[in-house]
Amino acid sequence: MNPVVYGLPNCDTCKKARNWLARFEVAHDFVDYRANPVPAATLKDWAAQLGGWEKLVNKSSTTWRNLLPQRKNPGSDPEWTLLLKEYPALIRRPVVVQPDGTVSVGFTDNGFKKLFGR
Secondary structure: OOOEEEEOOOOHHHHHHHHHHHHOOOOOEEEEOOOOOOOHHHHHHHHHHHOOHHHHEOOOOHHHHOOOHHHHOOOOHHHHHHHHHHOHHHEOOOEEEOOOOOEEEOOOHHHHHHHHOO
8 A cells, every 4th residue: 555645736845745755766646635625534533643633734824814813713623624624725735644544744855754764
């Protein structure tokens, strides 16, 4: 099984991550999570593995800054999942799910070297 990279095809960070994977010949699958929405239970699992919703959500994005103030404080898992279903661009990119189910988020050259043992 290959690791699965979740992201947006036009996202610069996702492009960098996918180029890195191609350069180091790391087989992977890519899922555009805008075209193929991630189920609420999966989002909840990702947030739990990463240490909370705050680690999964990109609060420096334009999408976050443009949200109404009352939308920026979801108080429960269903509210978070609803927000991310409505605004998938809020999910930090890329999300990498390893074949064993472990989840990581974001891209750096050194981070990927550690993650993929290159």
